[in-house]
Amino acid sequence: xxxxxxxxxxxxxxxxxxVTRLSSWWWLPAAALVGAAAGGAYGQLKPPQYTATSxxxxxPNGTTEADCTDALGFAQAYGRVATQLAVLSDAQMWAGVPVxxxxxxxxxxxxxxxxxxxxxxxxxxxxxxxxxxxAVSRALITEADHTKARTGIRLERLSRALKPTDPSSASPxxxxxxxxxxxxxxxxxxxxxRPRRTPDGDDDDRSRASVPGPAGAADARGTLG
Numbered sequence: 001x002x003x004x005x006x007x008x009x010x011x012x013x014x015x016x017x018x019v020t021r022l023s024s025w026w027w028l029p030a031a032a033l034v035g036a037a038a039g040g041a042y043g044q045l046k047p048p049q050y051t052a053t054s055x056x057x058x059x060p061n062g063t064t065e066a067d068c069t070d071a072l073g074f075a076q077a078y079g080r081v082a083t084q085l086a087v088l089s090d091a092q093m094w095a096g097v098p099v100x101x102x103x104x105x106x107x108x109x110x111x112x113x114x115x116x117x118x119x120x121x122x123x124x125x126x127x128x129x130x131x132x133x134x135a136v137s138r139a140l141i142t143e144a145d146h147t148k149a150r151t152g153i154r155l156e157r158l159s160r161a162l163k164p165t166d167p168s169s170a171s172p173x174x175x176x177x178x179x180x181x182x183x184x185x186x187x188x189x190x191x192x193x194r195p196r197r198t199p200d201g202d203d204d205d206r207s208r209a210s211v212p213g214p215a216g217a218a219d220a221r222g223t224l225g
Contacts, residue, residue, distance in 0.1 A: 035182050048167035051122045052129040054137040055158040058115040058144075064152030071115040074153040078144060079110035079117045087139045094135035097128070105129075106136055116158060126163050133161035 058075040060066045066074075081087060088102045095102065109118045117140070121132035137157060144155040 032181075035186070047124040049122050049124055050126040050129045050164040051120055051168040052126070052133045052161035052164055053118055053120045053159075054133040054161040055116055055118045056137050056141060056155045057158040058117070058153050058155055060152055061148050061154045062152075063149065066152030068115065070151075071153050072113075074151060075115035075117055076110050078140060078155065079108050081143065082106075082108040082117065082119060082136060082140050087136065087143050090139035090142060091132075091135040094138060095128075095132045097132065102132060102136065105132060117155075121161070122168065126165075130161045130163050137161075 056078075058071040058078065060068070060071055083103065083106060085099065088099045088106075091102060092099050105122045107120045107122075109120070110116070117137075119133050119137045119140070121129045121136065123129040123132065141155045141157065144153070148154040
């Protein structure tokens, strides 16, 4: 047993500091759990989205010297035209939705190797996704017919959109996984950003260790003697 109360309390302070550091890590699993719950709730509450795709192909019409290389270039151009007002204003009549809905839910993709334009439409209703994709492709073909005598290129439907059976949006399990990852990341950043506190006992040990010993005074007395 020691007579110094400070030395007796020092091991307890060190143990308490270690427990405090370990207990602070509960933020990490808690944040991951909250993120997983939020992601799962988002996946359950948000209606599933369905995507349907219709494709058209650019071909020479035989009235000019346009060839397959020209068709490839015009396919790229028609891919940029597909989401413009001139095409969407015609498509809205067949799709039964306003132009703003078409702009938000239609995506167009072209290939650098083939003169093809793929038109994808997304909606919470599978039938509506099919109607939008087919309507935009039909309007694009009509737009190309207005200039085919001058360009020598016409558009033909390559494939009609089919009614999707599975949603294209993320499943609740996937959104839960993403939420858990995001929550764990945020929890780790909080742990890294929190201020670090040094136990008082460690400060006392450092201050005591920095005080020079009496070796210099003993050497001085030996030299004088």
